[in-house]
Amino acid sequence: MAIKPSKQNRIPARGRGKRNELDQCIRRSFEVMLGDIFVTVGTTQFQRLIDTLLDSNTLAALQEKGCQKLIIQKGQSVVASSTLESLQRLPFHVEVYDYKPSLREDIAQADLVIAHAGAGTSLEVLEEGRKPLIVVVNEALMDNHQIELAEKLANEGHCHYCHCETLVEVIESFDPSSLRPLTPGQPDLFAQYFQDTLKATFNF
Template identity: 45%
Template sequence: MGGGGGDGESGRRRIVFVTVGTTCFDALVEAVDSEKVKEALWRKGFTHLLIQMGRGTYIPSKVAAEDGSIAVDYFTFSPSIADFLRSASLIISHAGSGSIFETLRLGKPLIVVVNEDLMDNHQSELAEELADQKHLFCARPQTLCEIIDAMDLESLVPYTPGDALPVAKLINNFLGFPTD
């Protein structure tokens, strides 16, 4: 099995950006902060882990990584995460559709972690459908390490946004606007 395409790029920063959006998703933050997950990311050639922890109460450990391990930093919120998404080599995200599609539009490899504590879990259906189409990897907090170990970033299929015109026409027609 190959090394996910990133091994051997010594000296280069390879950032994993984790986002929970505006929610509280301590199970995800705790999972990425675990030694097992950090070691799995390091083995895949990632050098930095940046966690956007939202409203969560679990505080990840900051690690400077002078000891040959992955560097870890975190913050709660930012007015825009677009720059973090652009600079990342891998994104690990909650299952919010905004975060998913923003990441896919940028063409970034993505692992979506489903929050099983949510009552109305329609987000997991979206994540699983996109995973079936090979646009992203889908995990639960407890399976994140296995997914990272097994993932082959080369196997992902770029996402091409669909044609929104038929939907826009339908909405305009419904609202009574001309459809021409």
Template identity: 40%
Template sequence: MPGTVLVTVGSTQFDKLVAAASSPSLQHLLNSLGYSHLIIQHGKSPISSTTTSTTDSTSLESGLQVITYTYKSSLREDMEEADLIISHAGSGSILEALRLNKKLVVVVNEDLMDNHQQELGDALHEQHYLVCCTVSTLEKTLLAKEYESLEPFPQPDTTRFSNFLDARMGF
């Protein structure tokens, strides 16, 4: 049964995504989609203490168990446990989630100046490896449930680079 949703901003600051994730409307939506637990890794972004307690698990009226924390040295464990990951569009987080073959919704931070993250998100969305959206379209995107029918991301092929370099160096 689908249980846990992980929202992660990595090492960045993404106030709008954290605010959206801690809003009652999104939590109700996640609950109605069948999820029972929500983990919010909010990094440098503040999280309002009214919606969630800043430390341990709290049960809200939405029926969702919410855990929040700023950062962990490795998110891998939480990613492995999650059934749905809602992530910022950093390539590190994206790759880590894709490697674990998780349902992935990527939220582009439109406030970033050099926004090549949008390009990466769009390109991977086009190939159906993930769903890419913005904070304002997040709820609509979740409702559309496109994340339920994604393609598995191919495992890393390290022979491509080694073959290239071997040929170049003459091995």
């Protein structure tokens, strides 16, 4: 038998707006927090990504997402000593390095990976590490087949893809629950990338 709510438990019409606002605040408080964030540019230089990442607007977006530790593998990109000093004053821990023999540990510990669109890195993050991924295309590369790979992965829901100028917006709206895991053993996603690269390199 249905029980009618008592008058004291009913929400007056004039108070429903405030209740809706409260519900929205509660939902926001349960949003996924991305505590550990790992950024990798691979073995080459991706200076624009590093500069964009260390911009105050990007750092603020990462903090808003709950970043507690930011690890940056910068490759041949340059970070000024004055910038490194200022990073130590941020409310979250920041670590910057050039290279490591393996990125597997940093990927495994990350709640979010932001990476260049290299096929090897994408495969390691999505298939082996199974981590949420934002792919940033390096437009400075010649014969840039990274775009095709990034678009393919993003269109199938495995990652988010952007350019440096839209990275902040992608971070702000990032929702890892919207992504689909990449099933191990899907080489077709990367086979076309390598085929296009070989054609462009050797003109066949």
